[in-house]
Amino acid sequence: MSNTSIRRGTNLPRMGDFNESVVLDAIRRHPKGLSRVELAHATGLSAQTVSNICRRLLDQGLTQESGKQSSGGGGKPRTLLRVVAGARYAVGVHLDPAVITYVLLDLLGTTVARRSEPTPLGTDIHAVTAEMVSAVRALIDDSGVEPERVLGLGIAAPGPLDAGHGMVVDPPELPGWGSVPLRASLAAGTGLPTLLDKDVIAAAVAERWMGAATETRNFLFFYLGTGSGMGLVVDDTVLRGASGNAGEVGGLGAACSTRALVDEAIQMGALGHEFTPTGPQDARRSLDELARLARAGVQPAAGVVERWAIRIGRGVCAAATLLDSDTIVFGGPLWPQMSEPFLSVIEPMVAASPYVKAVHPTRVTSTRIGEHVAAVGAACLVLDQTLSAQPGSLLLH
Incomplete structure (x- = not known):
């Protein structure tokens, strides 16, 4: 069992609520269930503390017993606990x-x-x-x-x-x-x-909780929707900034919006003027057409998309270097349409960067959650x- 993403508890007597969350979180991350012995090992809590917390979680209906696990060496089988999804x-x-x-x-x-x-x-x-x-x-x-x-x-x-x-x-x-x-x-x-x-x-937060970044404590999420931005997670903590507005990416040269992409495509002749959007919903329909042309290799549409991908690639490489991230996740409402042409450019950029790969590899992946992330x-x-x-x-x- 990997413990790299499980939070550690404390045996201080006044931290009961914190420890209960630690134990519940550990159980949640293992759908097949964990035994009390495994929970004590994973969380750093004493066997007695884990036993008390597990009893409370069972009483609250948040967890349930889900079978037995052999303890090895002929000992008594251990009871597994798992989260009750509908609680x-x-x-x-x-x-x-x-x-x-x-x-x-x-x-x-x-x-x-x-x-x-x-x-x-x-x-x-x-x-x-x-x-x-x-x-x-x-x-x-x-x-x-x-x-x-x-x-x-x-x-x-x-x-x-x-x-x-x-x-x-x-x-x-x-x-x-x-x-x-x-x-x-x-x-x-x-x-x-x-x-x-x-x-x-x-x-x-979604990627950390249940998506493509559940096994890492340091990653960045590039969001591509009507606008764009980066969600930054360092040492298992989401960075929000002084006003809760961390993640603006214009200063990194990675800003990307539906309207800007469509406007550039029209200016370069990749889309006709009939695709000029009157609002965000029109802009998405126009971007769908641009993405279709780019995936088919039609110029100048493919060139417009490639230039945007290079800008984003430079931005995520800089951010990954700054934060020492080991994972870069892409997603958002527009990502399904743009993932193929963007990743074909961005993945090699990250792999070739002398900075993000100097000490550890940097994984580049798409959201597992889908467009509603x-x-x-x-x-x-x-x-x-x-x-x-x-x-x-x-x-x-």
Whole structure:
């Protein structure tokens, strides 16, 4: 059993809640189950502490016994514990300029319900947030999950954010969303404890919790959607910065947006003027066509995409060097269309870099979660805050 990604506990008497999270997190990461002896070894906790915590987790219905495991040498078989997936749930909402996505996850991160709808184009933000509240309620009702089992609601939104006040602060491509108290509005409307974070940070939390980065403590996530950004994880801690807006990538030369790519493609003659977008949803349709042409090797579309891939590659190489990351994960709503032409450029750049590969290899991979990684990440914010021992600065309200 690999212990590299399991958090360590402390035997100090006043750290019971922390230790309970450590044990639950360790069990969650091994779907087939762990014995109490394995848990003590993995977490650094005493056998008695582990036994007490396991009893509480069983009493709370968060774990269950899942069979026996031979202890070797003819000793008494050890009882395995595993997480009860349906014991608790979390809702995630991703506010994107093109589409709003809602998901309901169980404790193992499995999506049990999902719905999406185009982002309203009007500037009546009160009406939009009211629709979001209704959509969250419908998601839970239609799933058949008992509302009291839902731990909370996570929101992923484009930056900039005022994380302290739970506000969206005039994000690009979302006119009218200046200083909107989104966290308070959805908390009041749904009655759920609510968290708000940047979409790219939420996506990084998802990858750490259940995606392509579960076995590393140091990675960066490059998010490609209507806008772009990097989620940064160092020593198993998500970096949020002083205002919760870490991850802007313009200064690294890696900034990439749907609109900018489409505009350049039209300017270079790769797309006709009929593909000029009138809004984020149009821009995505235009990018789909650009990606199709690039995958087919049609010029100048392939050249436009290659130049953008080089910019992103330089940015992630610089960031991976700066943070000493061993994994680079790509994802986001637009990644499925762009993964093939982008990775064909970026993977060799990372492999050839004298910096990121100087001491250790750097793995380049795509998200395992899919295009809804930010919505899943929003729900993972709740699961991680509630159930994990990872230190964080998010506040539940």
